[in-house]
Amino acid sequence: MKINLKVWRQSNNLKGQFEEHYIENVSEDMSFFEMLDMLNNTLIEQNHEPIAFDHDCREGICGTCGVVINGKAHGPLKGVTTCQLHMRSFEDGDTLVVEPWRAPSFSIIKDLVVDRTAFDRIMESGGYVSVKTGGAPDANAIPIFKEDADQAFDSATCIGCGACVAACKNSSAMLFVGAKINQYAQLPQGQVEHPSRVRNMVTQMDEEGFGSCTNTGACEAECPKEISVENIIKLNKEYLKHSLGK
Amino acid sequence: MQKDQLKIDYGYNNIEFNQFIEQHPVIPKGTLQLKSRGSLYYWYYALSVNVPNRVVYLCKAYIGKKNSLSSFELALLTLKNKYKKSNKKTILEDKVPDVPLDKKWSEHKFNMKLVNPANKRKYTVIVVGTGLAGASAAASMAELGYNVLAFSYHESPRRAHSIAAQGGINAAKNYQNDGDSTYRLFYDTIKGGDYRAREANVYRLAELSGNIIDQCVAQGVPFAREYGGHLDNRSFGGAQVSRTFYARGQTGQQLLLGAYSALIRQMNLKNVQFFPRHDMIDLVTIDGAAKGIITRNLLTGEIKSFPAHAVILATGGYGNVFYLSTNAMASNVTASWRAHKKGAFFANPCYTQIHPTCIPVSSDHQSKLTLMSESLRNDGRVWVPKKKNDTRLPSQISENERDYYLERLYPSFGNLVPRDVASRRAKEMCDQGYGVGETKLAVYLDFKDVIERNGSQWVSEKYGNLFDMYKQITGQNPYENPMMIYPAVHYTMGGLWVDYNLMSNMPGLHVIGEANFSDHGANRLGASALMQGLADGYFVIPYTIGNYLANQSSDLDIEHPNYAECVQENRDSIKTLLNISGTRTVDDLHKELGKIMWDNVGMSRSKKSLETALELIPKLKSNFWNNIKIPGLNNEFNPELEKAGRLIDFIELGELMALDALNREESCGGHFREEHQTEENEAKRDDDNYAYVAAWEYTKSQHVLHKEKLKFENVKLATRSYK
Numbered sequence: 001m002k003i004n005l006k007v008w009r010q011s012n013n014l015k016g017q018f019e020e021h022y023i024e025n026v027s028e029d030m031s032f033f034e035m036l037d038m039l040n041n042t043l044i045e046q047n048h049e050p051i052a053f054d055h056d057c058r059e060g061i062c063g064t065c066g067v068v069i070n071g072k073a074h075g076p077l078k079g080v081t082t083c084q085l086h087m088r089s090f091e092d093g094d095t096l097v098v099e100p101w102r103a104p105s106f107s108i109i110k111d112l113v114v115d116r117t118a119f120d121r122i123m124e125s126g127g128y129v130s131v132k133t134g135g136a137p138d139a140n141a142i143p144i145f146k147e148d149a150d151q152a153f154d155s156a157t158c159i160g161c162g163a164c165v166a167a168c169k170n171s172s173a174m175l176f177v178g179a180k181i182n183q184y185a186q187l188p189q190g191q192v193e194h195p196s197r198v199r200n201m202v203t204q205m206d207e208e209g210f211g212s213c214t215n216t217g218a219c220e221a222e223c224p225k226e227i228s229v230e231n232i233i234k235l236n237k238e239y240l241k242h243s244l245g246k
Numbered sequence: 247m248q249k250d251q252l253k254i255d256y257g258y259n260n261i262e263f264n265q266f267i268e269q270h271p272v273i274p275k276g277t278l279q280l281k282s283r284g285s286l287y288y289w290y291y292a293l294s295v296n297v298p299n300r301v302v303y304l305c306k307a308y309i310g311k312k313n314s315l316s317s318f319e320l321a322l323l324t325l326k327n328k329y330k331k332s333n334k335k336t337i338l339e340d341k342v343p344d345v346p347l348d349k350k351w352s353e354h355k356f357n358m359k360l361v362n363p364a365n366k367r368k369y370t371v372i373v374v375g376t377g378l379a380g381a382s383a384a385a386s387m388a389e390l391g392y393n394v395l396a397f398s399y400h401e402s403p404r405r406a407h408s409i410a411a412q413g414g415i416n417a418a419k420n421y422q423n424d425g426d427s428t429y430r431l432f433y434d435t436i437k438g439g440d441y442r443a444r445e446a447n448v449y450r451l452a453e454l455s456g457n458i459i460d461q462c463v464a465q466g467v468p469f470a471r472e473y474g475g476h477l478d479n480r481s482f483g484g485a486q487v488s489r490t491f492y493a494r495g496q497t498g499q500q501l502l503l504g505a506y507s508a509l510i511r512q513m514n515l516k517n518v519q520f521f522p523r524h525d526m527i528d529l530v531t532i533d534g535a536a537k538g539i540i541t542r543n544l545l546t547g548e549i550k551s552f553p554a555h556a557v558i559l560a561t562g563g564y565g566n567v568f569y570l571s572t573n574a575m576a577s578n579v580t581a582s583w584r585a586h587k588k589g590a591f592f593a594n595p596c597y598t599q600i601h602p603t604c605i606p607v608s609s610d611h612q613s614k615l616t617l618m619s620e621s622l623r624n625d626g627r628v629w630v631p632k633k634k635n636d637t638r639l640p641s642q643i644s645e646n647e648r649d650y651y652l653e654r655l656y657p658s659f660g661n662l663v664p665r666d667v668a669s670r671r672a673k674e675m676c677d678q679g680y681g682v683g684e685t686k687l688a689v690y691l692d693f694k695d696v697i698e699r700n701g702s703q704w705v706s707e708k709y710g711n712l713f714d715m716y717k718q719i720t721g722q723n724p725y726e727n728p729m730m731i732y733p734a735v736h737y738t739m740g741g742l743w744v745d746y747n748l749m750s751n752m753p754g755l756h757v758i759g760e761a762n763f764s765d766h767g768a769n770r771l772g773a774s775a776l777m778q779g780l781a782d783g784y785f786v787i788p789y790t791i792g793n794y795l796a797n798q799s800s801d802l803d804i805e806h807p808n809y810a811e812c813v814q815e816n817r818d819s820i821k822t823l824l825n826i827s828g829t830r831t832v833d834d835l836h837k838e839l840g841k842i843m844w845d846n847v848g849m850s851r852s853k854k855s856l857e858t859a860l861e862l863i864p865k866l867k868s869n870f871w872n873n874i875k876i877p878g879l880n881n882e883f884n885p886e887l888e889k890a891g892r893l894i895d896f897i898e899l900g901e902l903m904a905l906d907a908l909n910r911e912e913s914c915g916g917h918f919r920e921e922h923q924t925e926e927n928e929a930k931r932d933d934d935n936y937a938y939v940a941a942w943e944y945t946k947s948q949h950v951l952h953k954e955k956l957k958f959e960n961v962k963l964a965t966r967s968y969k
Contacts, residue, residue, distance in 0.1 A: 012882075047877070050877060054401075055575060058616075062404075062409050109883055117401060124510045133386040133785070134457070139456075139459045150471075153500075156503065
């Protein structure tokens with residue numbers, strides 16, 4: 001395969017720009033990142049700076065990776081992270097425009113690498129159940145409806161990659177926050193802190209500069225774990241319930 | 247000359263010095279030097295030969311006498327003591343309490359010293375790595391009140407590779423009423439590890455396993471449940487009971503997010519300071535004890551020291567020494583290896599686990615391998631065609647032309663034999679020409695029967711994400727065709743040597759999770775890695791760290807020159823790396839190392855292959871130092887520079903792995919020596935001569951072997967049989 005790559009290059013706080021690379025001998029079985037690895041190897045050999053991109057597990061679970069390919073977060077496939085995207089998903093001769101996540105709350109570190117620590121700060125503000133190590137009751141002491149456990153799991157599969165923010169025209173993090181809040185909301189263990197969790201996480205989300213949700217559903221469409229926008233609906237409901245009169 | 251005069255001013259006497267050296271032949275030749283730092287002077291001893299740590303700090307210099315001792319005399323005294331210490335024969339003390347097995351941990355917990363709650367915050371503890379073990383340890387110690395600094399090379403603790411564990415976590419809860427117990431989990435783990443683990447540590451692990459599940463459920467980890475609302479279990483290799491708790495195929499992710507939530511809660515309470523994108527590149531020791539670390543900020547290149555009263559390494563395994571493995575791209579041995587070079591012993595490095603169910607390699611461009619959870623072997627059946635070099639499609643091969651070789655060879659465990667056995671048999675089948683697929687390096691894992699029995703809906707609920715992942719990577723639909731699998735490097739049982747307190751031979755340096763060697767012997771059972779990481783982090787280290795710190799003064803000499811010196815050494819070595827500007831890229835040389843390791847120190851090893859490795863690796867090492875090409879600078883985000891530092895450590899480790907494998911003249915678990923096998927091609931142990939932990943000490947000239955004899959007081963050593 002031959003691929004024409006237009007990739008975003010930017011270092012530190014300098015203004016970035018697209019750089020074009022024409023790559024030959026791309027195999028269909030290569031992953032998208034293996035194609036970039038190959039290109040980087042060539043760039044280094046030719047004394048050029050390699051393209052920086054974030055990645056780690058390459059199994060679609062750690063949430064480290066993510067670039068926008070031809071306008072879509074994590075590329076054209078549904079329910080797949082960038083690292084699990086293979087070149088067989090493209091046609092010979094395709095042009096791929098590759099950009100970092102673009103959002104005011106995610107500053108660019110270098111090329112395709114962005115700073116997503118805002119997500120950690122949101123989690124810090126309440127994304128936990130306050131339980132100390134030791135002294136927990138027997139795991140089967142509180143039975144939980146299978147449906148509830150399954151729903152909690154569906155929300156909990158969020159990998160925190162930030163694709164929802166990148167996909168949203170408002171750079172909203174509602175899907176990310178909604179998923180965490182709903183995971184705990186479905187479980188008896190999460191009830192005690194639920195009202196304050198909702199308020200604190202939403203407040204922190206706003207402070208980090210993430211935008212509002214205008215129900216376009218782009219986040220769900222591009223989420224590699226296919227987290228449902230229902231999480232946002234529930235978040236709005238819970239936020240209304242627990243913020244009024246406070 | 248001015249310098250010599252200065253020395254004399256501070257009490258130096260050449261005749262006395264020469265006499266002293268003559269009287270103490272153990273001290274290598276060198277000179278006593280006076281060095282200034284700021285306005286003060288310090289005594290150092292510089293060896294004449296150029297070796298690492300050639301200049302050693304002795305003491306602060308002062309004029310005149312204090313306590314009737316001049317600083318020159320004090321320097322000589324310190325020098326004498328230093329060599330007295332280093333010449334003492336090292337004995338590995340496992341520190342296991344001498345009481346019955348089931349009393350050991352509770353006795354030990356009671357006997358350990360405690361740190362007064364009000365004093366805990368005066369102690370700084372560094373945790374390196376924030377995966378399952380590190381995050382749980384950092385959170386639990388912060389809850390107790392210690393001042394915790396946590397470091398990760400990731401941007402967030404949630405990215406650690408613990409997240410990729412799929413299948414589950416073992417616990418002896420006996421919720422299924424199928425006869426499970428602490429003792430059975432202990433026994434299965436010891437047997438699964440081919441009798442090369444320390445009994446006391448394994449028993450404690452089994453004892454704590456239940457608490458982990460309670461803790462995680464309380465944190466809101468959404469484990470799989472039955473319709474009655476109780477927790478569901480499944481079976482894993484090497485066990486005949488159902489004791490594995492799971493969250494679909496994403497157990498590691500859910501457990502890590504649980505530990506992460508505990509950690510960020512402590513970050514929010516300001517009990518933990520977290521340093522993202524910080525790579526630990528060295529360990530600082532003062533008088534032989536771990537007293538801090540040196541880090542490189544991966545965004546700015548800043549190299550900095552962080553002093554602490556104790557250091558805990560939770561930095562994972564070293565499977566990436568093989569280049570292709572199921573580890574994450576950044577997983578590395580650097581923290582452990584650099585601690586090893588500072589004096590921590592590396593134990594059983596040759597014990598590597600090759601996981602039987604991975605997606606086969608498809609091309610030279612492959613950057614990593616992907617695991618398909620062992621849980622698939624619950625319902626999938628492994629087979630190859632009975633005919634050699636059969637190129638027909640699997641659907642064209644009828645039932646009686648298939649060899650379900652695991653079921654044939656091991657009727658009682660069948661497809662659920664331990665990993666080492668399943669891997670070796672798959673390799674054997676392929677080596678004999680029964681392999682399938684284009685490369686012939688694969689066997690089938692077939693779900694036809696279970697799909698017929700329970701329907702594809704049922705299969706999808708249980709294994710959905712694994713099937714999707716397989717389809718995504720290979721382009722094949724496993725609901726219609728059997729999966730193709732082949733073994734791949736997955737986990738490393740070896741690691742830094744630790745005692746019962748999880749402290750290495752170096753005071754203050756603790757090692758937890760995959761980074762230590764202690765619980766899995768020569769082979770780890772499925773779903774036990776998560777269990778060990780969390781047991782160490784939540785329930786062991788928070789106690790044992792107190793026992794160590796209670797004996798330490800809360801004063802920390804943060805001005806000690808070792809910190810500044812260590813920073814400087816690391817700055818220099820990075821400069822050296824960047825100045826090589828050769829022609830080979832890091833990945834290029836890493837692939838070469840991987841090939842040497844896989845071919846010679848891989849799934850089966852022989853004297854010949856190991857000697858080949860020991861010949862090739864030093865050549866690769868010199869190739870690295872002469873030919874590596876690293877673009878960019880230190881003071882920027884430079885992934886190639888990070889990778890280069892990690893690669894050189896892998897190269898050195900690779901050499902030690904080969905050495906260790908060569909030394910171990912037996913086959914056990916993941917270490918299979920072709921010379922030592924039974925007639926049925928099973929691993930043949932030599933308990934008389936090799937029932938020990940091989941703990942290697944780093945010295946400049948060679949690695950020195952220390953042995954910890956393994957005592958089996960409760961389990962009878964037997965040949966492992968899964969027939």
